[in-house]
Amino acid sequence: MRIDVLTLFPEMFAGYVGQSLLKLAIQRGLVDVRLHNIRDWSSDKHQSVDDRPFGGGPGMVMMAPTVVECVEAVQTGNDETYDEEHRRVEPGHLVMLTPQGRRLDQRVVEELSTQRRLVLLCGRYEGFDERIRMVLAPDEISVGDYVLNGGEVAAMTVIDAVIRLVPGVLGDDESAHCDSFSSGNRLLEHEQYTRPREYRGLEVPEVLLSGNHEEIARWRAERSRQRTAERRPDLLSD
Ligand SMILES: C[S@@+](CC[C@H](N)C(=O)[O-])C[C@H]1O[C@@H](n2cnc3c(N)ncnc32)[C@H](O)[C@@H]1O
Numbered sequence: 001m002r003i004d005v006l007t008l009f010p011e012m013f014a015g016y017v018g019q020s021l022l023k024l025a026i027q028r029g030l031v032d033v034r035l036h037n038i039r040d041w042s043s044d045k046h047q048s049v050d051d052r053p054f055g056g057g058p059g060m061v062m063m064a065p066t067v068v069e070c071v072e073a074v075q076t077g078n079d080e081t082y083d084e085e086h087r088r089v090e091p092g093h094l095v096m097l098t099p100q101g102r103r104l105d106q107r108v109v110e111e112l113s114t115q116r117r118l119v120l121l122c123g124r125y126e127g128f129d130e131r132i133r134m135v136l137a138p139d140e141i142s143v144g145d146y147v148l149n150g151g152e153v154a155a156m157t158v159i160d161a162v163i164r165l166v167p168g169v170l171g172d173d174e175s176a177h178c179d180s181f182s183s184g185n186r187l188l189e190h191e192q193y194t195r196p197r198e199y200r201g202l203e204v205p206e207v208l209l210s211g212n213h214e215e216i217a218r219w220r221a222e223r224s225r226q227r228t229a230e231r232r233p234d235l236l237s238d
Contacts (some may be wrong), residue, residue: 001115002032002089004074005155006071007122008049010035022159025169033159035077038062041070045116050125057124067121067132075119085220092117094138095158097151098127101140104158105119106181108141112158113165120158123150181235188232 005013016022016032025031039047044067050060073079075091078225102108110120121138133140143154164171164176177184193204205217228235 001030001113001163002034002092002094003119003159003162004034004036004118004119005122005152005159006036006038006070006074006120006154007150007152008038008124009122009150009230010151011056013156016156022100022163025085025163025166027042028168030166031163034074036070036074038070040065041073042066051065053126057126061126062123062128062132064129064131064135066137069118071136083121086188086233090117092119094119094121094136096121096123096133096136096138096140096141097143097154097158099142099145099147101142103145104141104143106161106179106186109158109161110183111167113162118162120151120155122155124150124205185224186235186238187224187228188235190220190227 007013013033017026022031022033026033039049040048043197044157048063049066050062053059053061071094075094077089093112094117095112097120121136141154141158143157148154164179167173168224170176176182178189180188193208197209205219207215210216225236
């Protein structure tokens with residue numbers, strides 16, 4: 001999967017991209033993450049990307065020409081980060097990170113994971129000039145009903161959730177299938193234990209030590225249903 005991130009703060013991704021599962025996925029050629037600085041598409045000498053809102057009010061708004069031209073250049077491969085091979089990549093699925101979008105959940109993550117290419121557009125300040133949305137018609141996605149300072153952490157959330165579903169990224173692809181909310185069951189996962197067998201008087205449930213795989217599977221399915229009923233009954237009525 002190819003992921004392009006359009007942001008005013010590409011440096012924010014350096015630590016994230018260089019760690020853990022994502023780092024390995026990139027090294028193994030399963031995921032390709034490209035960062036693009038929206039400011040590079042600014043046309044004035046101050047490299048402005050934002051301006052005061054018409055009608056007054058606090059803050060600054062990201063300007064349509066800079067953002068639209070950045071997105072179009074990246075989607076068509078008409079920017080300098082591309083080599084011939086990447087120029088042939090399809091325009092991809094454009095996601096605008098915004099608190100006003102449809103809420104990210106595992107169903108949306110599964111949907112996004114079927115894309116061969118994602119283009120993630122991160123906002124800042126008071127957000128985007130409305131004409132950016134009107135011209136580009138992006139898939140608008142929110143990571144929750146709260147307001148972040150920018151779309152970068154939201155984009156990392158999308159990447160983190162989506163790459164788990166890219167075949168080969170997890171050591172065992174089955175593990176994503178068993179996770180909470182996943183299409184395997186849409187329930188919370190059962191509790192997990194590892195060594196030691198006893199900690200501060202708390203014992204690992206006997207069944208998990210039994211070696212009886214059928215019994216263990218039954219116990220886990222039952223615990224998964226019970227936990228969901230206790231913590232997230234709404235999932236059972238979906
Ligand atoms: C301070 S927010 C702007 C919020 C906007 N004034 C509003 O009330 O809808 C700046 C940027 O952060 C990102 N952002 C903030 N909260 C978000 C959320 N819950 N989900 C996704 N992106 C978010 C968006 O890219 C947004 O353009």
